Structure formats: C-alpha cells, structure tokens
Amino acid sequence: MTGRWRLSGPVVTLLLALLIHVVGMLLIKGFGTTFGVRAMLVLAALLAIASIGQTLVILLGGIDLSIPFVIGFANVAAAQLYGQGVPFAIVLPGVILAAMLVGAFNGALSSILAIHPLIVTLGTGTTLQGAVQLWTKGFPTGGAPAWVQKFVSIGGTIGPIPVPWLIPFTALLALGVVLLLSRTVYGRRLYALGSNPRAARLALVDPVRMWTVTFALSAGFAALAGILLLGFSGSAYAAVGAPYLFQTIAAVVIGGTALVGGRGGFLGTLAGALCLIELTTVLVGLGLQPPLVQATLGVLIVALVAVYGRESHVRELI
Amino acid sequence: MKRLLARRPELRLAGGLFIVLLLLNLILNPVRFAPANLGVTLGLAAPLIIAAIASMPPILGGRGGIDISVAPLMGLVNVVIVRVLVERAGMTSPFEIVPIVLLIGLASGVLNGFLATILRIQPIVATLGTYLLYAGLTLTISPSPTGTAPAWLKSLAGTGSILPILAVMAIWLLIKRLPIHEHLMSVGSDDRAAFTAGIPVTRVRFLSYVAAGLFGAVGGLSLTGLIGSADPNVANSMTLLAISAVALGGVSLAGGKGGLVAAALGAIDIFLLQSVLTYFNVSTFLLQMAYGAALTVAVALNSERLAQLLSRGRRA
Numbered sequence: 049m050t051g052r053w054r055l056s057g058p059v060v061t062l063l064l065a066l067l068i069h070v071v072g073m074l075l076i077k078g079f080g081t082t083f084g085v086r087a088m089l090v091l092a093a094l095l096a097i098a099s100i101g102q103t104l105v106i107l108l109g110g111i112d113l114s115i116p117f118v119i120g121f122a123n124v125a126a127a128q129l130y131g132q133g134v135p136f137a138i139v140l141p142g143v144i145l146a147a148m149l150v151g152a153f154n155g156a157l158s159s160i161l162a163i164h165p166l167i168v169t170l171g172t173g174t175t176l177q178g179a180v181q182l183w184t185k186g187f188p189t190g191g192a193p194a195w196v197q198k199f200v201s202i203g204g205t206i207g208p209i210p211v212p213w214l215i216p217f218t219a220l221l222a223l224g225v226v227l228l229l230s231r232t233v234y235g236r237r238l239y240a241l242g243s244n245p246r247a248a249r250l251a252l253v254d255p256v257r258m259w260t261v262t263f264a265l266s267a268g269f270a271a272l273a274g275i276l277l278l279g280f281s282g283s284a285y286a287a288v289g290a291p292y293l294f295q296t297i298a299a300v301v302i303g304g305t306a307l308v309g310g311r312g313g314f315l316g317t318l319a320g321a322l323c324l325i326e327l328t329t330v331l332v333g334l335g336l337q338p339p340l341v342q343a344t345l346g347v348l349i350v351a352l353v354a355v356y357g358r359e360s361h362v363r364e365l366i
Numbered sequence: 367m368k369r370l371l372a373r374r375p376e377l378r379l380a381g382g383l384f385i386v387l388l389l390l391n392l393i394l395n396p397v398r399f400a401p402a403n404l405g406v407t408l409g410l411a412a413p414l415i416i417a418a419i420a421s422m423p424p425i426l427g428g429r430g431g432i433d434i435s436v437a438p439l440m441g442l443v444n445v446v447i448v449r450v451l452v453e454r455a456g457m458t459s460p461f462e463i464v465p466i467v468l469l470i471g472l473a474s475g476v477l478n479g480f481l482a483t484i485l486r487i488q489p490i491v492a493t494l495g496t497y498l499l500y501a502g503l504t505l506t507i508s509p510s511p512t513g514t515a516p517a518w519l520k521s522l523a524g525t526g527s528i529l530p531i532l533a534v535m536a537i538w539l540l541i542k543r544l545p546i547h548e549h550l551m552s553v554g555s556d557d558r559a560a561f562t563a564g565i566p567v568t569r570v571r572f573l574s575y576v577a578a579g580l581f582g583a584v585g586g587l588s589l590t591g592l593i594g595s596a597d598p599n600v601a602n603s604m605t606l607l608a609i610s611a612v613a614l615g616g617v618s619l620a621g622g623k624g625g626l627v628a629a630a631l632g633a634i635d636i637f638l639l640q641s642v643l644t645y646f647n648v649s650t651f652l653l654q655m656a657y658g659a660a661l662t663v664a665v666a667l668n669s670e671r672l673a674q675l676l677s678r679g680r681r682a
Binding site: 111113157160161162163164166167168170171172173174175176177178179181182186294297298301306307308337338339340341342343344345346347349350353354357358359360361362363365366 | 429430481485486487488490491492494495496497498499500501502503504505506509557558561562567568606609610613618619620649651652653654655656657658659661662665666669670671672675
C-alpha cells in the first residue's frame with residue numbers, strides 16, 4: 049500500500065460522510081436544517097472523544113472494551129460527587145484521574161503478563177461498573193453544573209455561531225491528538241510498537257510503559273466523554289456508555305485504522321464517527337424502526353469496511 | 367482427569383476452580399445439585415455452555431479470529447422458532463424444526479466465514495455487523511417476549527437438557543478425528559508457517575466460523591427450551607459472557623490453544639460462581655463485580671508469562 053493511499057484514507061471517509069449527508073438531504077425533508085446538523089455534530093463529537101482512546105489503543109495493537117464501563121463510571125461518579133457538594137473543579141480532574149488509574153492497570157496487566165487486552169479490559173470494566181452500581185445502589189443522583197450542560201447542549205451557541213463550545217473543543221482536542229501522533233516521541237513509539245513489537249523493543253521502546261500510558265489515556269478520554277454525556281442528558285445513568293462498546297471500534301475501523309496495529313490515525317476516526325452518526329440519522333429519518341436501524345447499520349458497517357478496510361491475505365504476510 | 371490435566375496444563379485453573387465451586391455449591395445448595403435435579407440445573411447452564419463452545423473455533427484459528435454474533439444468533443433462532451415456525455407455519459415436530467434451525471446456523475456460519483476470511487474484514491467488525499443484523503431482526507420479528515415453545519423443546523430445560531450439549535460434543539469429537547482440527551490448531555499457532563506448509567489457511571478458518579454458526583443454532587434450541595417462549599432480550603447479554611467463559615477456561619485468544627473441554631469448563635465455572643453468589647442473595651451489582659474480578663484474576667493466574675516470571679524469580 050502506498051503512502052498516498054494512507055494519506056487519503058480519512059479524506060475518503062469524510063467524502064463518504066458528505067455523500068450520506070447529500071443523500072439524506074435528498075430523501076428526507078428538513079434533514080439539512082441547522083438544528084439537524086447541530087445535533088449530528090454534537091453526537092459525532094461525543095463519539096469522537098470516546099473514540100480517541102480506542103484509536104490510540106488499536107494503533108498499539110490492543111483493544112479496549114472497558115470504554116463503555118469507564119464512561120458509565122465517570123458519568124455516575126461525577127453526578128454523585130457534584131450532587132454531594134464537591135466542587136466541580138475537583139470532581140472533573142478527580143474522576144478522570146481515577147479512570148486513568150484503572151486504564152493504567154489494564155495496560156500494565158495486559159503487557160506484563162501477556163494477556164489479551166480484550167479479556168483484561170472486559171474484566172476490569174465489569175468490576176468497575178458493578179462497584180459503581182453498588183456504591184449508588186443502582187439509583188445515581190445529582191447532575192452536572194449548568195455550564196457543562198450549556199457546553200454540550202445542541203441548542204448552545206458561541207456568540208453568533210450556532211454551535212455549542214463542544215464543537216471547537218473537539219476540534220482542538222483532535223488537533224492535539226493528531227500532533228501527539230505525528231510530532232512527538234510518544235507517537236513514534238506508538239506506531240513502532242504497533243507495527244512491529246519485536247523491532248520496537250530492540251529500538252529501546254519499553255512496551256510495558258507504552259501500554260500503561262496508552263490505556264490510561266484511553267480511560268481518561270472515556271471518562272471525559274462520560275462527564276460530557278452527563279451534561280448532554282442531564283441525569284446520570286450507569287449504562288449510558290453501552291452503545292459506545294462497539295461504536296468506538298466501528299468508528300476507528302471505518303476511519304481506516306487497522307485492528308492489527310501500527311496503521312491509521314485519529315483523523316480517520318473523526319471522519320468515521322461522523323459517518324456513523326450521519327448513517328444512523330438518515331436511517332432514523334427514513335422512518336425505520338430502531339431494530340431495523342440497527343440491522344441496516346450492521347450491514348452498512350460491513351459494506352463500508354469491505355470497500356477499503358480489508359486485511360491482507362496470509363500469503364502477503366510472509 | 368489427572369492425565370488430562372498433565373497433557374493440558376491450561377485446564378488446571380479452570381479445573382481447580384470447578385472442583386472448589388462445585389463443592390461450595392454442594393454444601394450450600396444440596397437440593398439444586400441433587401442427582402434428581404441435575405437435569406434442570408444443567409438446563410440452566412446449557413445455553414451458556416453451548417455459547418462458549420460455539421465461540422471457541424474461530425478463536426482457535428488465531429489472528430484476531432472471534433465470533434461475537436453467536437449469542438444474537440441464539441436469540442434469532444429463539445424468535446424464529448416460536449414466532450415464525452410454530453406460530454405462522456404451524457410446525458411442531460422436531461423433525462421439521464431442528465433441520466431448519468441447523469440450516470439457519472449453517473447459513474450464519476457461512477456468512478460470517480465469508481465476511482471474515484474470504485472478504486477479509488477484521489473478524490470483530492465482520493461479526494459485529496452480523497451481531498447488529500441478527501439483534502435487529504430478532505426485535506423486528508418479536509418486539510416483546512411472547513408465545514410458547516413446543517413441549518419437546520421445553521423438555522430441553524429439564525430431563526433432556528444434556529441432549530444439545532451431547533450433540534455439540536459429538537460434532538466436535540468428529541471434527542477432532544479429522545485432519546481439519548490439526549490444521550486449525552496449527553493455523554492458530556502460526557498461520558504463516560501453516561500456509562508455507564501447504565495448509566489451506568483461508569478454508570480452515572472459514573470452516574471454523576461455519577462450526578460456530580452450527581453450534582450457535584444448537585445453543586438457540588437449548589435457550590428456547592430454557593425460556594419456553596420467544597424473548598428478544600435474553601441472548602445478547604450472553605455475548606461477552608461467552609467470550610469470558612472461553613478465556614476463563616484457558617483458551618488462548620491468540621489462537622492455537624484450547625478445546626471443547628476448556629470452553630465448557632469456563633462456562634460451567636461462571637455458572638457455578640453465579641449460583642454460589644445468588645445463594646447468598648447478593649445484589650446483581652456485587653455479582654457483576656465478583657464475576658469481573660474473578661475473570662481478571664483467573665486469566666492473570668493462567669498466563670504463561672506469570673509462570674515464567676515466578677520461576678525466574680525463584681532461580682534468582
């Protein structure tokens with residue numbers, strides 16, 4: 049595969065999202081209105097933030113199934129603590145830091161003991177969710193401060209611009225992640241370890257440190273998404289992250305990042321998240337029942353990935 | 367048993383856990399585990415056991431092989447039997463229903479195998495696609511729990527609960543006698559070496575998905591027997607549980623290591639753990655916590671790297 053092809057991956061996905069948008073405007077009345085576009089942007093931004101960690105972890109050659117559970121944990125913990133009168137300036141970093149500790153444990157355990165991260169993250173995620181539910185007895189209380197709600201509200205505005213602050217914030221975050229991957233030693237090491245672990249070790253990349261840091265980052269971004277979701281929905285809900293289990297993986301893969309590691313980037317994921325949200329909105333807009341939306345989405349994800357996300361044949365790996 | 371454990375070291379942990387949990391259950395809950403009630407108890411565990419066995423073959427094939435659509439397939443089979451075959455087509459005989467169900471399973475296996483090995487979509491994404499498809503179809507066919515299963519199917523939750531498990535075991539034993547099993551294990555250990563040695567890697571992996579589909583369909587029969595009606599919401603939660611069971615049993619997610627006994631033991635361990643904890647009447651949240659922690663600790667203890675680290679520490 050040529051370098052030029054890889055560069056155009058995110059662009060192709062973005063064009064696809066635009067294509068879906070045009071199809072939606074042709075088929076559905078009122079699809080292209082400002083409100084509709086704003087709603088889709090907000091949903092796509094939330095998915096993109098939740099997918100930052102999944103992108104990093106998959107580039108490393110791992111996978112993180114604890115994201116939905118960490119989202120639920122952050123969502124409930126932030127609401128509960130803020131409701132109990134802890135200032136939000138402490139709640140926000142505290143919850144994210146706690147989540148990062150869980151993530152660091154995931155990465156360290158998987159890499160030190162060479163266990164598949166799928167199982168480790170599933171195990172810790174399930175434990176975390178059980179613990180949170182036990183703590184709140186299944187009925188979380190509290191909410192988010194008004195400014196967080198305004199920050200992610202679909203009706204929010206920045207002066208005359210009709211989008212909430214979440215959109216420029218996500219753009220800035222995306223820029224940061226892209227720079228992190230392309231311009232820092234960490235980024236270099238991530239790609240090196242993801243594409244060839246043995247060679248990376250010989251180049252003095254410490255795999256345990258990289259896995260620990262990357263999974264911690266993943267959990268941190270998931271926690272951020274969980275707190276933003278709290279502002280979005282207004283009240284806490286431990287299972288709020290459930291749809292993000294597979295959606296983050298789908299966004300990453302539709303964006304052209306390979307699950308084997310070492311190939312891809314965050315711009316693709318951003319476009320992939322936009323694609324997924326556009327698709328869902330079009331299907332709902334066409335009047336399909338939720339189960340049929342789900343079924344169609346399954347077929348379309350497979351079709352999308354079949355076009356440009358295919359793996360290489362084993363004969364090409366030798 | 368001892369010989370089996372010596373030959374299959376990955377089974378030691380799941381086997382030990384099985385003995386401890388079984389003893390605990392026998393002490394705490396002698397009625398449920400009395401010989402007379404064994405059929406019913408096994409009926410409770412059977413769907414998860416079969417789901418775990420069905421999830422195993424693609425994982426054995428390695429390079430990210432996995433089938434997360436097994437549980438939704440079981441759910442689809444459940445609503446198709448009750449709402450379509452029984453209610454609409456008026457079928458009741460097992461000789462009509464079972465072949466159709468097995469055909470559905472084969473079709474699902476062929477579809478997953480085609481997507482994951484011939485089209486070469488990364489398996490977790492390919493089977494996520496079919497997962498969403500099956501779950502959506504299931505809810506479309508039966509939006510809410512309703513209907514009744516034929517009597518012979520319901521007996522699969524009682525006296526006949528061993529039958530579906532025996533069927534799956536028989537098929538797997540047959541597969542183990544064929545060259546395909548050796549091929550699958552070598553593809554899972556090192557697909558490049560296997561390919562160089564002339565093993566048809568793609569075909570072997572394709573067939574592992576077909577086996578998963580077939581086993582999943584049998585699991586659907588067992589699930590229908592257990593719930594006795596059409597319920598669109600039961601099966602999906604089993605997806606992650608089935609994969610956990612496979613890992614707990616000592617099947618390597620990297621491929622090439624494990625088998626039916628491992629997958630089944632892992633599932634039985636999870637069932638026994640749930641049984642112990644529900645005896646103490648703990649909340650479902652604590653149950654979830656305990657099960658997550660048990661999974662993490664178990665795979666950590668089972669890792670080969672841990673044994674290496676410990677032995678190195680002892681020598682130093």
